[in-house]
Amino acid sequence: MTGRAAARTDKVLPAPPHTQAGARPGTVSFGSFRVDHARRLLLRDGEPVRVGSRALDLLIALVDRAGDVVGKHELLDVVWKGVVVDEAAVRVHLASLRRALGDGRDGARYIVNIPGRGYSFVAPIARDEPKAHPPQAEPPVARSIGPVPAPSRAPIGRDHVIGSLSELLLTRRFVSVVGAGGIGKTTVAAAIAQRLRSEFGDDNVVFVDFGAVSEPELVLGAITSAVGCAVGGADPFAELLTFLDEKRMLIVFDSCEHLVDQTSQLAGKLYQRAPSVHMLITSRESLRVEGETVHLLSPLAYPADEKPTAAEALATPAVQLFMDRAAFSGFHGELTDGDAPVVAEICRRTDGIALAIELAASRVGTYGIHGVASLLAGNMELSLTGRRNVVARHRTLEAMLDWSFNLLAEDERRILCRLSVFVGLFTMEAACSVAGDGEQDAAVAATLASLVDKSLVWVQPEGEGVFYRLPDMTRAYARGRLDESDTSGSIADRHARYFAALFKAIALEHGAYTDIGRYVPHIGNVRKALEWSFSSDDRHAIGVELAADSAPLFLGLWLLTESSHWARRALEVAKGVSDLPRREVRLLEALAVSTMHTLGNTQEVRNAIERGLNLSDTEGGGLTQLRLLAGLNLFLTRLGDFDGALAAAKRSGAIAAKSGTPGDRVIAEWILAAAYHMAGDQAAALDHCERGFMLEANVGQLEINLFGYDHHLRAELARARALSLRGAPVAASQLVLEAMDRASRSSLPGDYSMAAAHGIPVLLWSGSVDQSGEHIERLLAHAERHALKSHAAAALVLRGERLLLLGESPAGLETLREALNMLVRERFHMIIPAASRSLAEALAQCGNHGEAAATVDGAISSATKMSQRFYLPDLLRTRGEILLRGPSPDVEAAEAAFRSSIELARDQSATAWELKAAVPLARLLLQQGRDAEAQALLGSIYEAHPEKDGTRELTEAAHILRRAPREPD
Known part of the structure; x- marks a missing residue:
């Protein structure tokens, strides 16, 4: 060139x-x-x-x-x-x-x-020489007219559009292909014209490239020259109509956006007065004349998944185009699963615009896929040059956008540059507030509509609302223009203040998570506003307000690292710029929730909750206190402090009783249900569950999300676990399967991990080895994907327990050792007793009787010391079985352990655990010839079970009870 x-x-x-x-x-x-x-x-x-x-x-x-x-x-x-x-x-x-x-x-x-x-x-x-003709009224235009340009390669991802528009053009006669610059309008138009050659004949398909025409008065001359009409009279248009009379012809008007007034007038007249002429228009805005059928050309689709496989990525036309053009740049490799997410991100960043994808792909031969991604990350996309044999406006994205920008009126340029402050989606209200300059909202709205018409701003419906966005390339270009002006800082300030006011008005409180979809489109702009606000001391007050009021948005989207970052940042400066304790409480809650799920059960979490409770006591906020008490209950439960968790639950009950609102009472009942379950009172747990569900039935189903969990789900799990321990294993298993299925569809990752971590044990208690396997592996993958380390450790415990049930003791032993180390690191003491019990059983099965006995004794001592009564029946039952397995069985101590287990289980209304200890005790009694005693022991416990099958213990108890008692000697 x-x-x-x-x-x-x-x-x-x-x-x-x-x-x-x-x-x-x-x-x-x-x-x-x-x-x-x-x-x-x-x-x-x-x-x-x-x-x-x-x-x-x-x-x-x-x-x-x-x-x-x-x-x-x-x-x-x-x-x-x-x-x-x-x-x-x-x-x-x-x-x-x-x-x-x-x-x-x-x-x-x-x-x-x-x-x-x-x-x-x-x-x-x-x-x-031919006979002389009268002089022409207009000089012919450039030789960019006439033959239809043949595409150098077949269009990718446009077959359906080319086919459907070809048919539409034959029936409607007048079709406009409208879209952003570089999206592929000319490519589609040329392909349609080539396809319709057989329909119209080679000589009757002509192409007019108006991109090479700069003067409006040359438009008619361009058309007459393209169709082969020799114009020499005073009325060139009349001569054109005479020439076209009864001629069946297809005329392509390409790149009309800068001559839209002239081309629209001529196209409208041709449609009305030349009924055999078909017209195909390409432009960045429609002509808006009678007879025109507009087709908005969409960007090329790219993978929706952030981490697609190579096969998934290559199923989308954007990636197909990228790899095709990369091959022409000298790249000869295949797309791998490792590179697929990178290519998908490149296509997403380019908004599926064909020209942008081609320009990026043209560098792959030199820089490689990751190198091109780095170039784009450094905002190099606007200056990448493409093929030399294309018009200048398509040689770089910047040139393409210069072409569009220079066609705009002054007010359109100003508004476009100011809209570049938005990240992602924005509303009409936001545009008027931020981009206006004292104008009436109607004036800004009209300008925005004009920019939409010119394909520089895209419309994107979301739910019941309508949002707008600038394509990423357009935004980067306009942002550069804005930065050159002296209004950049004031526009950023308006942007931050607008979103601070918006979220203050929303005042997200109870129920925010269930309606989170309404606010998701704002997340990019909230981030931008927070960054701006905290970048200077004089803007901290805006940042504190926005960080507090938008905290539920970050939590609802499970953006926990960001949530904790902004909460900490705001709390650092809150005392100096805000005198509203409720904002500090909301920040403390956000910090506690996000930190608990990302860093574990740290002291920082407890400090934040307690500080928030003290402030909310001062403010008298009942709902705020309920949320914080739910958090404290969860935190103490995870730490294994079940008595402390029950005390927090009782405090929530008192607050709900004081407020008297049905929603508060439902929350309190469900918190109490979960607390009583882990405190070792299954009857009370079921009672509070049912009260909560009955109250909910009167007010409609509630989805109460507190501290990252759906408490309706938490109550369902508490009910299922309590039912299982009360002797209904089949019903309990069905409940947890349904709960896990519902939780898998939740937007909160913590819901499924909680459901699986607490639901799978119900399956294992009933001996459902096959059914539990799939869920255990799914839980582990889910926890690792979302960095939920505590629940990843819980999944390993469950995997180890399942291996023991399968008879794979060595593998189970190794898995349980790893799991216990993780539990200690994460301070997830809630299930350490269960993991220790399983480890002791694994050691015994592997023949390590001394270590097994020491492990279970240590677990019993720790559980007793921490008042973890919930686990004591199962720990004592395991101790009795280990005592019988050793080289020197201690029958007397074993019997005492079994009887203590039964007694503690009865105190907890845990009928299943009574039976679990009674069965090995009955076997021991039978071995000693104490058949009647064995049957008497089992009979009352077995009869107390509402279900008579569903576990190994129920089956064995039924077998023992069928044996006739022996007569005493």
């Missing part, structure tokens, strides 16, 4: 000599050849010679100046007017022309190269 050629790309150049006004050539003959100018044919002995359009243009240019030396640049200006090409194009097409003429064969000489100067036609010629 030469700078000279590039500089003249968008100008309308003089017509070639053979088409100048007044020079109406007929035919020129040389040797056995004849050039028919009017019909644009090269004939040999009267028969057409197949020769390319550009080659024929070169021949005409050289023949018209036969005997003269014509320079390469002059030939470029004449033949490739308005198109940027390399000088090599002249050599290529001349070589083709020489072959067609047989130049150099049998002594024939037609075209010679004059080194350093150009080319000359040297054969004798004879001219046959």
Whole structure:
């Protein structure tokens, strides 16, 4: 590409000599050849010679100046007017022309190269001049009209659009393809025109590239020249209509956005008065005239998943285009699963705009896929250059956007630049507030609508609302323009204040998470506003307000790291800029929730909760206290302080009773249900569960999300676990399966991890080894994906327990050791007793009886010390079984352990755990010949079970009870 050629790309150049006004050539003959100018044919002995359009243009240019030396640049200006090409194009097409003429064969000489100067036609010629015509009313336009440009490669991802628009064009006659610059409008139009050649005939499909036409008065001339109409009268349009009368023709008007007024008038008239003419328009905005059918060309689809596989990525046209163009850049590798997310992100960043994708892909051969991603991350996309043989406005994204920007009115430019402050989606209200300059909202709205019409702003419906966004490339360009102005800082300040006011008005309280979808589109702008607000001391007050009021948004989207970051940042400066304790409480709650789920059960979590409770006591906020007490209950439960968790639950009950609102009472009942379950009172747990569900039935189902969990789900799990321990394993298993299924569809990752971590034990208690396996592995993958370390450790415990049930003791032992280490690191003491019990059982199964006994004794001592009564029945039952397995069984101590287990289980109303200890005790009694005692022991416990099957213990108890008692000696 030469700078000279590039500089003249968008100008309308003089017509070639053979088409100048007044020079109406007929035919020129040389040797056995004849050039028919009017019909644009090269004939040999009267028969057409197949020769390319550009080659024929070169021949005409050289023949018209036969005997003269014509320079390469002059030939470029004449033949490739308005198109940027390399000088090599002249050599290529001349070589083709020489072959067609047989130049150099049998002594024939037609075209010679004059080194350093150009080319000359040297054969004798004879001219046959046509009859004179009246002078033309308008000079013809550049040679960017006429033949339909053939696409260099098949369009990717547009087959359906090309097919449907081809059919639509035949029936509607007047179709406009509208879309953003570089999206592929010309490519689609050219493909449609090529497809319809057989329908209209080669001579009746013409292409007018208005991108090479800069003056409005040349529009009509461009059309008349393209269709082959010789205009010479006072009314060129009337002559055009006469010429087109009864001609069935397809005319493509390409790149009309800068001449939209003139092209719309002509297209509208042609539609009305030339009924056999079909028109296909490409523009960045519709013509808005009668008869026009508008098709909005969509961006190429790219993977919705952030981490697609190679196969998933290649199923989308954006990635297909990227890899296709990357191959032409010299990249010869296949797309791998590791690179697929990177390519998907590149396509997302380019908004699926074909030109942007091609420009990025053109660098893959040099930089590689990850290198190109780094270039884009450094905002290099606007300056990447593309092919040299395209019009200048498509050579870089910046040039393309310059073209669009320069077509805008002053108010459109100003509003577009100011809209670049938004990240992602924004509303009309936000645009008017931030981008306006004292104008009425209606004026800003009208300008925004105009920018939408010009495809510089996209409309994106979300739920029941309508949002707007700038494509990423347009935003980056406009942001650069805004930064050059002196209003950049004031617009950013308006932006931050608008979103602070918006979230203050929303005042997200109870129920915010269930309606979170309404606020999700604002997340990018909230981030931007927070960054701006905390970047300077004089803006901290805005940042504190916004951080507090938007905290539920981050928590609801499970953006925990960001939540804790902004909460800490705001709390650092809150005392100096805010005198509202409720904002500090909300920040403390956000910090506690996010930290508990990301860093574990740290002292920082407890401090934040207790500080928040003290402040909320001062403020008298009942609902705020309930949320914090729910958090304290969860925190203490996870720490294994079940008595402390129950005390927090009772405090919530007192607050709910004081407020008297049904919603508060439901929350309190469910917190109490979970607390009583872990405190070891299953009857009370079920009672509070049912009270909560009954209250909920009167007010409608509530989805109460507190501290990252759905408390309705938490209550369902407490009910299922309590039912299982009360002797209904089948019903309990069904409940937890349903709960896990519902939780898997929750937007909060913590819901499924909680459901699985506390639901799978119910399956294992009933011996459902096969059913539990899938859920255990799913829980582990889910916890690792979302960095939920505590629940990942819980999943390992469950995997180890399942391995023991399968008889794979060594593997189970290794897994349980790893799990216990993780539990200690995460301070997830809630399930350490269960993990220790399983570890002791694994050690015993592997023959390590001494270590097994020491492990279970240590767990019993720790549970007793921490008042973890919930686990003591199962720990004591395991101790009894270990005592019987050792090399020297201690039968008396084992029996005492079993009886203590039964007694403690009975105190907890845990009928299942009573039976679990009674079965090995009954076996021991049977071995000692105490059959009647064994049956008496089992009979009452077995009968207390509402379900008589569903666990191994129930099956064995039934078997024992069927045995006839032995008579005493």
